[in-house]
Amino acid sequence: MKYSTTLNVNGIDYPVEIEAERSLLSVVRTEIGLTGPKEGCDDSECGACMMLLDGKAVNSCSYLALQAQGHKITTIEGLSEGDDLHPLQANFLEQGGVQCGFCTPGMLISASALLQANPSPTEDEVRIALSGNLCRCTGYDGIVKAVLITAGELAAQGA
């Protein structure tokens, strides 16, 4: 049986007809057509599927799409504004935080949730916040640096 619902993704309302057991990841990728979030494990272990739900990072592979109704969903596609990269995105590139890129969408979502909650994290806090996102290519060094540099830049802009 399918249910009609509306999902607000990156500020746009998408009406969808979906079965109750469908994951948010599956619906966003196949019904809405945003393939930025990835399925790396379907088990809440790797974090490649992460999206923001009202600003909080969730593993969308293990979140029912119907539960997301009424919430603001942000995927990697919604992180930048227009053609300008979000500072996190730019710093990930400049610090070597991206190799194959499969973990990158979830990693960026996690990092952006952290900076919204804690604009000036310590390195330990960055590592704890990203510990639900696996990366097999980079050894994480460029990723951690990118988040710390971004926090510094945002603080300087705010000052």
Place this chain on the structure above:
Amino acid sequence: MASSGTRTLVRGRIGELVLRPDGVPKVTGAFQFASDLSREGMAWGVTVRSPHAHARIAAIDVSEAAALHGVLAVLTHADVPGRKTYGMEHHDQPVLAWDEVRYEGEPVVIVAAVDLETARLAAARVRVHYEELPVVTWDDGIVLRHVPIRHGDQEVSAEVVVSGTYEVGMQDQAFLGPESGLAIPAEDGGIDLHVATQWLHVDQEQVAASTGLTLEQTRLHLAGVGGAFGGREDVSMQIHASLLALRSGRPVKMVYTREESFYGHVHRHPARMRYEHGATRDGRLVYVKADVLLDGGAYASSSPAVVSNAATFAVGPYRVESATIDATVTLTNNPPCGAMRGFGAVQVAFAHEAQMDRLAAALGIDPVDLRIANALTTGDRMITGQLVEGPAPVAELLERLRAMPLPPDTAMLPSDQRDLPGGLANVTHGEGVRRGVGYAIGFKNIGFSEGFDDYATARVRVSLVDGAPRVEVHTAACEVGQGLVTVLAQIARTELEIADVVVLQADTLVGSAGSTSASRQTWMTGGAVRLACEAVRARLHELSPERHVEETAEHHHRPTVPLDPVTGQGDSVVALAFAAHRAVADVDCELGLVRVVEIATSQDVGRIINPIQCEGQIQGGIAQGLGLAVMEEIQLGAGRIRNASFTDYLIPTVLDMPTVRLDILETPHPLAPYGLNGVGEPPTIASTPAVVAALRDASGIALARVPVRPEDLTTSSSSVSSS
């Protein structure tokens, strides 16, 4: 383009910090990985796999599956029109099993349906009747290849002798993007296969042979690759998706689940090794004897080449008068093993470096001093008799590594809980925590060895676009995350002094580039791009708005020869690369918990082509070495994988990964374009033994097996035999 008068160099040449051209799509989510592809009318393919490690197939009944509404094709071995087996060199693996299954997870039936759910339902309705057979594992495998090395006087004795037995567990590449691809039937009766792979042309040959298509009808296109590390060198879903697409007449997509991915690609060979080192009392290596046994699993894959590496690099980068090596790989009913970053050098490095530490202890010599005293150098001979012609800065790397400052001993201070082993689990306040430091060095070959005609092809075209020159670089070399597309563009800019360079998506419409493995692509395909650019440059005067200039070139490395089957002697390798590691670790000796505090490394990269990518390879390779040292193992019981998930197969998280202190040496390699050398694999070789050496130093326990588990650190009854 720069004019001849006031000539300024274009930016983005080799050696500069250039950002990857696929970077922006990767951070915005626009980059299309193989699993993101779709086409109008696309169907989904699913694989039915053996639940047994060894069984006879008595009957296969697909009628119930085929009758399900929405099912488009259900195929067995009988539906494979061409060659019914595949394999990179040895075609020994059934496309779909017929009489027997030889490992758990072996494909038996494939299904295509209108959607993924229907395909999975149909797969569940395939009935295969198995009769289980005895499972062959370690002790009674069939020898696939034995590589003996007899170097120097075989009747030697020494004043000081140490011996030990060592084991390495089965490691998984654990790339984040599972196997996937999309096969699209073409109007000419052929197929266009978009796939995440490491080697398009070797896939093309195998897809064509089994589908019965010609090579021209079998066109492969590289789709976005979510990491590789050796695990995509063998065919996974390539032939299956193509067969389903040809049968159903529809585009067919296949994407493995994470669990399936553990069954769907080869792993790093587990190893059992027995070593004996003899030395003079003043610390000169006299002989090394080693028996190395690798479990190849059910099919050959690249095992014959892996075991050759295990033999060739068995003693490590040391000068030794006499070596007696027997390296063997066997066929068993364990999961097939093949290529993984480090390729045979990783397993033996764990043993030879443990032995060097044991020897140093027996001699009362500092372990780094002992290594330096026996360091291989240019002009020495390897145990294969091959002269070391290129740079071999073994002593220099060790000296530089030792000179790097050590991290402060936080265990001695009232510290943050998170800095202790066990971290936030709050299991200790520092009592029982001891710090250890360990050193290791390793080396391996760059490029394919033993007579393989290793080459790469590149096509370079310059045309005028709105009056400005643009370069298009077309190769079949696979970008798998390492950043090849960046360096190929840097090479083209350097050679042609044209800023606008586009690296086209790799496909089989241009000649082979060989495999993205053996740390070879920057050297090989980079070399081919350089040659093609040189040929284009000579003709640039022909360039006009109406006429482009295009050249295709092949880069071959110098020939090598197979190892002699009796003596193991021969000039089998092209070039060598070296890296040394120092690990500092804190161990809670009561609970067996480990925190690796820092890994320092000195690595010779020949020449840095792209600093950020070069460092990225080193950092990432060390993370995988750390994983093998303390957490990563595919656990097997009677041939069955017991931990096929990221819940149970653990790879390092950002909390496990310590600070890495980098020291990059640039000794130009005389054989390579621009003096560069392979970078990707050396970080994964000595990082594992360095971490374990630090754990031994902290715990005082011999630790003869990786990954080291907490229980290994709390018992003193470890299994290393003493001489």
